[in-house]
Amino acid sequence: MPDALSFFAIAWLDPWLVMLTAAGTFAGIYVGAIPGLSVTMATSILISFTFKWEVNEALALISGVFIGGVYGGSRTAILLNIPGAPSAIASALDGYPMAQQGKAGEAIGLTTLMSVFGGFIGILALALFAPVISGFALMFNSRDYLLLGLIGITLVGTLSGESFAKGAFAGALGVLISMVGLDPMTAEGRFTFGSVTLMGGIPYIAAMIGFFGVAEALVQLRQLDLPAVRQKIGRILPEWSSIKRYFWLALRSSGIGTVIGALPGTGGDIAALLAYDHAKRSTRNPEHPFGRGATEGLVAPESANNAAVGGAHIPMLTLGIPGDAVTAVIIGALFIHGLKPGPLLLIETPHLFWFIVGSLTLANCFLLLFGLTGVRIFTRIVECPKAVMIPLIIVLSAVGTYAIQNNVTHVYWMLLFGLIGYFMKIYGFQVGPVILGVILGPMMDSNYRRAMLGARGDISTFLWNFVSHPITFVLSLALMGILLSQLPWVQQWRRRRTDRQRPAT
Amino acid sequence: MSQQDHPSHGRRGERVFIAVLIVFSAAALWQAWLIAGFTKLSSPGVFPMLAASVMLISALFAFRGNPAPAPGQKIPNGTPAANDDRRVLPARVALMTVFVILYVLAMPSLGFLLDSGLFLLASFCYLWKKPFWMSLLTTLFSLLVIHLLFRVVFQVILPTGVVRDLFL
Numbered sequence: 129m130p131d132a133l134s135f136f137a138i139a140w141l142d143p144w145l146v147m148l149t150a151a152g153t154f155a156g157i158y159v160g161a162i163p164g165l166s167v168t169m170a171t172s173i174l175i176s177f178t179f180k181w182e183v184n185e186a187l188a189l190i191s192g193v194f195i196g197g198v199y200g201g202s203r204t205a206i207l208l209n210i211p212g213a214p215s216a217i218a219s220a221l222d223g224y225p226m227a228q229q230g231k232a233g234e235a236i237g238l239t240t241l242m243s244v245f246g247g248f249i250g251i252l253a254l255a256l257f258a259p260v261i262s263g264f265a266l267m268f269n270s271r272d273y274l275l276l277g278l279i280g281i282t283l284v285g286t287l288s289g290e291s292f293a294k295g296a297f298a299g300a301l302g303v304l305i306s307m308v309g310l311d312p313m314t315a316e317g318r319f320t321f322g323s324v325t326l327m328g329g330i331p332y333i334a335a336m337i338g339f340f341g342v343a344e345a346l347v348q349l350r351q352l353d354l355p356a357v358r359q360k361i362g363r364i365l366p367e368w369s370s371i372k373r374y375f376w377l378a379l380r381s382s383g384i385g386t387v388i389g390a391l392p393g394t395g396g397d398i399a400a401l402l403a404y405d406h407a408k409r410s411t412r413n414p415e416h417p418f419g420r421g422a423t424e425g426l427v428a429p430e431s432a433n434n435a436a437v438g439g440a441h442i443p444m445l446t447l448g449i450p451g452d453a454v455t456a457v458i459i460g461a462l463f464i465h466g467l468k469p470g471p472l473l474l475i476e477t478p479h480l481f482w483f484i485v486g487s488l489t490l491a492n493c494f495l496l497l498f499g500l501t502g503v504r505i506f507t508r509i510v511e512c513p514k515a516v517m518i519p520l521i522i523v524l525s526a527v528g529t530y531a532i533q534n535n536v537t538h539v540y541w542m543l544l545f546g547l548i549g550y551f552m553k554i555y556g557f558q559v560g561p562v563i564l565g566v567i568l569g570p571m572m573d574s575n576y577r578r579a580m581l582g583a584r585g586d587i588s589t590f591l592w593n594f595v596s597h598p599i600t601f602v603l604s605l606a607l608m609g610i611l612l613s614q615l616p617w618v619q620q621w622r623r624r625r626t627d628r629q630r631p632a633t
Numbered sequence: 634m635s636q637q638d639h640p641s642h643g644r645r646g647e648r649v650f651i652a653v654l655i656v657f658s659a660a661a662l663w664q665a666w667l668i669a670g671f672t673k674l675s676s677p678g679v680f681p682m683l684a685a686s687v688m689l690i691s692a693l694f695a696f697r698g699n700p701a702p703a704p705g706q707k708i709p710n711g712t713p714a715a716n717d718d719r720r721v722l723p724a725r726v727a728l729m730t731v732f733v734i735l736y737v738l739a740m741p742s743l744g745f746l747l748d749s750g751l752f753l754l755a756s757f758c759y760l761w762k763k764p765f766w767m768s769l770l771t772t773l774f775s776l777l778v779i780h781l782l783f784r785v786v787f788q789v790i791l792p793t794g795v796v797r798d799l800f801l
Contacts, residue, residue, distance in 0.1 A: 296687055297687070307680065526749075527783055527789070531789040555647045573680040576680055577680070
């Protein structure tokens with residue numbers, strides 16, 4: 129234990145490492161917050177500077193960028209309705225309506241505090257329960273990952289929008305987009321039409337920037353003449369009563385975030401969505417309805433996605449399996465620095481494990497500092513004339529997409545998705561499920577096929593496995609519950625019950 | 634996700650849009666079937682077929698459910714929907730869409746900086762309604778910041794186009 133503490137303290141006592149952690153967190157927040165620059169892109173570009181550095185220096189910067197980037201993605205979600213990262217999709221649902229009501233400062237202040245709180249819970253779990261949680265995650269099989277993917281897409285399809293049919297269409301469209309290219313298991317072409325360009329698949333970042341950046345910019349053009357909402361930034365630090373009120377929700381959401389983040393293949397995106405759903409179901413009387421500026425709808429995903437950072441380090445460091453796209457980039461960087469993320473990392477190089485825990489804790493402290501001090505300048509973004517903002521968003525989206533692989537074809541994809549996204553938004557289709565579908569589609573496809581191969585292609589065995597294994601059974605019940613809750617008569621029953629309760633309260 | 638931006642009633646062209654989606658979904662299902670048919674339940678074509686089927690069925694449901702508004706649905710005052718232009722593609726959006734398409738298509742030949750400069754200047758002049766010099770100054774300042782951020786700090790290689798020696 130003393131050894132662990134001394135390794136932990138290295139990140140705090142070396143001024144150069146402290147400076148790097150601070151710089152990484154600051155860059156992560158602001159790069160993650162720029163529309164068109166995703167946290168994955170920020171991480172991959174910033175990490176590329178570290179390849180020639182010492183391991184500790186590189187890890188300090190990486191920790192800062194990761195913590196700052198996940199948080200930064202929520203700022204554009206709140207201010208512009210453009211999530212900077214998939215993990216901020218759920219934050220836009222209520223964060224943006226809060227900004228429209230002129231409460232951007234309050235929303236960002238609360239987001240910062242809850243992100244830091246969630247971050248500490250995740251790091252604490254990483255430090256205390258890494259071996260236990262990684263053991264639990266190993267119990268998940270391919271069926272469970274398939275179900276987790278389905279639950280993620282179905283949840284975001286049901287959470288907002290005007291009809292479940294449109295949400296389901298959007299999710300399935302995303303899955304279909306992700307299927308374009310060579311099948312990773314058999315190298316057979318899917319929807320490639322003999323084109324070499326299509327064989328490489330469609331990058332999800334191009335889809336994400338197109339659907340969220342370009343499409344949102346075009347939709348905003350319709351309301352160009354509306355005056356920008358002046359943000360009340362008098363109070364940034366949330367009141368003590370607010371903190372007390374949302375404490376238990378933040379704690380529960382952080383728990384969800386940590387566990388979901390610890391599952392290999394799932395990251396902050398699903399964690400945030402599940403936490404949002406949990407908040408929606410567990411909050412009886414929100415001040416504003418969910419989807420129209422409910423504070424609970426912001427607290428839950430924000431504490432969950434930052435808790436998922438600590439959680440995502442668990443499979444990354446103990447199993448060598450990335451939790452999401454960002455951790456996949458980080459694993460690549462760790463290999464370049466000569467580390468071997470996997471079960472032996474804790475045994476062979478415990479100093480690095482504890483150093484990472486120390487760096488993450490320090491980065492979380494810097495997050496509190498930079499998150500609360502930059503709010504006033506940042507909220508000015510929404511007061512910038514839309515006539516200036518919209519063309520800039522399009523240029524940033526184009527350059528952000530191009531920078532992924534220096535490929536102009538990706539920019540064409542972005543444009544196409546932007547135009548499709550515009551019409552989808554106009555006609556009440558949500559674009560969130562499309563992105564979730566694009567990201568989770570390949571994971572669901574491979575796990576479905578593994579599960580089917582495990583059942584030797586027998587459909588009855590395949591279906592029986594969904595009820596005969598405890599974890600799979602619980603997840604199947606959860607999925608069924610979500611689907612059943614969308615049936616028209618269930619919705620009517622819930623509406624009637626709400627109407628009956630309203631006069632009483 | 635502008636979930637309450639646009640109400641479900643009175644939108645022109647929605648049924649046509651959903652009909653296009655139905656045709657697209659049916660074509661996608663056909664193409665998915667061509668990948669491997671029904672040879673095996675674990676073949677590469679099964680998941681694309683499932684996705685296309687969900688698309689087709691949900692698009693049919695959306696078509697059937699349109700344009701009935703959700704019970705009790707209201708347009709809150711002050712939300713974009715309340716002030717929204719009812720046309721699907723207002724002239725301003727249509728013209729900006731043309732600008733964006735030209736911008737993206739011209740990028741490889743004109744290069745990033747020149748192309749972005751022209752796009753930003755044209756867009757600011759059209760949308761901002763301020764004196765030309767203000768649009769020009771804003772364009773130059775934006776380009777400088779973007780160039781410094783992406784080219785100098787992040788070292789992203791951007792398309793140089795015909796003026797390769799000028800913009801590196």
